[in-house]
Amino acid sequence: MANFETLPAPLQAMIQTGMLEREFEEGLDSILAYRRLALMETIPNRIGETITRTRTGRKTPVTTAMNPANNNAPSGSGSGFGGLDNGLTPSDASIEQYIFSMFQYGDSTDVDLLSDLVTIANNLIRVSRNNGVQAAQSLERIARKKIYGAYLGGNTRVRTDIAASTTTTCAVDDIRGFQTVLVNGVPTTVSGTNTLTVYETSVSGGVTQTLVVSGVVASGTNYSSAPDGISGTLTFAAATAPVNGDALVAINAPQIIRPGGHITTAQMNGSDTLTLGYLLDAQTILRNNGVPTMPDGTYHVLLDNQSERQLWSDQDFKVLFAGREQSEEYKNARIYSLLGLTFIPTTESYVQLKGATGATGASAINVNIRRVLIAGAEALIEGDFEGLENWLARQSVNAIGDVTLVNNVAHIFRSPLDRLQQWMSLSWTWIGDFAIPTDLTATTSIIPTASNALYKRAVVIETAG
Numbered sequence: 001m002a003n004f005e006t007l008p009a010p011l012q013a014m015i016q017t018g019m020l021e022r023e024f025e026e027g028l029d030s031i032l033a034y035r036r037l038a039l040m041e042t043i044p045n046r047i048g049e050t051i052t053r054t055r056t057g058r059k060t061p062v063t064t065a066m067n068p069a070n071n072n073a074p075s076g077s078g079s080g081f082g083g084l085d086n087g088l089t090p091s092d093a094s095i096e097q098y099i100f101s102m103f104q105y106g107d108s109t110d111v112d113l114l115s116d117l118v119t120i121a122n123n124l125i126r127v128s129r130n131n132g133v134q135a136a137q138s139l140e141r142i143a144r145k146k147i148y149g150a151y152l153g154g155n156t157r158v159r160t161d162i163a164a165s166t167t168t169t170c171a172v173d174d175i176r177g178f179q180t181v182l183v184n185g186v187p188t189t190v191s192g193t194n195t196l197t198v199y200e201t202s203v204s205g206g207v208t209q210t211l212v213v214s215g216v217v218a219s220g221t222n223y224s225s226a227p228d229g230i231s232g233t234l235t236f237a238a239a240t241a242p243v244n245g246d247a248l249v250a251i252n253a254p255q256i257i258r259p260g261g262h263i264t265t266a267q268m269n270g271s272d273t274l275t276l277g278y279l280l281d282a283q284t285i286l287r288n289n290g291v292p293t294m295p296d297g298t299y300h301v302l303l304d305n306q307s308e309r310q311l312w313s314d315q316d317f318k319v320l321f322a323g324r325e326q327s328e329e330y331k332n333a334r335i336y337s338l339l340g341l342t343f344i345p346t347t348e349s350y351v352q353l354k355g356a357t358g359a360t361g362a363s364a365i366n367v368n369i370r371r372v373l374i375a376g377a378e379a380l381i382e383g384d385f386e387g388l389e390n391w392l393a394r395q396s397v398n399a400i401g402d403v404t405l406v407n408n409v410a411h412i413f414r415s416p417l418d419r420l421q422q423w424m425s426l427s428w429t430w431i432g433d434f435a436i437p438t439d440l441t442a443t444t445s446i447i448p449t450a451s452n453a454l455y456k457r458a459v460v461i462e463t464a465g
Helices: 123-151 276-288 305-311 315-320 328-332
Strands: 039-043 050-056 095-101 103-112 155-157 169-172 180-183 186-189 196-201 209-218 232-236 247-250 299-303 341-345 369-375 381-385 401-406 409-414 423-435 458-464
Touching: 095 186, 095 423, 103 123, 123 369, 123 409, 123 423, 123 458, 276 299, 276 315, 276 369, 276 458, 299 305, 305 341, 305 369
Parallel strands: 039 381, 299 341
Antiparallel strands: 050 095, 103 423, 155 247, 169 232, 180 186, 196 209, 196 247, 209 232, 299 369, 369 458, 381 423, 401 409, 409 423
């Protein structure tokens, strides 16, 4: 075995120098859920790296009768009435746009085919499966970051531990949702020309006022306590200096449900757990906004196991299942579908640890925070780059490997190129993006029960645990 003593340390343990089981036992895998929300679209090649999709809004209903005098006779008939337009003024629906930015992701592993002959099991299969698991989890994290970035956006709090507030600036825990506004349906950077209205609400001895934000800058060092959040500074027209811990909510922010009527994450305490009532509140918000259900006819609830466990202690839940010990839910200790909601447990749910960012006073996080996402159809859209499986199949290109497309991820198996024909390369790559469609044009004039939120197709519930 002397020939293999120089192998990398991770491979040496796989060489059978004694009595070992001739198989690789599987490690623990994360339970994925967020990418399953996505409606998949193919992004055509040869049209650039950034793709803008346009969604049309609805026209406002007409409830006023036309004037008969404008509809009786055409202009020039001598009657003095009407005209070619019959008294009508043409109108059109507003539009909204969302953007895919094509980025490439990937990773690779090399396998020594010669040493593979003396390992306890097929190392090539082990590496191939591991690459597939890594690819799936990578896309899961990208999808999760996108959807939470939108539905946690526009909701933050003042943090004077980052920088002191002035009459025109304040530091905040998370600038996501404050950076752009829609101008004629197009996402546009907040500026002195395109301002954003933000409401400050007092938490404890603070200030309640309206701010007109004209600039947003990210911090040089990120202090945000929010999952994938970005701390920074808001610049606004002259006002009273914002106070530490006060809530800042953009006029078009999605609604976040917090137990006890809390208006910031920092107010949460240990008794703020998940209940059926909060899930039904989220369902009501989605229905009021006219959000269609998922293809199975329900809204999907993505939650971790701790949040699901909290439901079993909820009094409404206990009453609902009183005397039903033979139900599938009680027999399996798992909630599947309930009250028009389908429950999807995941180990990828965000858990925000208390005290992790050094915030002080009214802006400090004093308990672990969990976040449950309730989503309807098209809350998330996945854009996959076209032709990822056959970019090598063209004239004058002699491919030296095989490309297999699995769930829109390309897995590349490259033949050994070294002198001894010994090292094989296994790689994966994905080119695409996840987009969050806006629904700002669904105003109360179109849907009377709708909210002002820029994003309406999902709701986040924050709980402690």
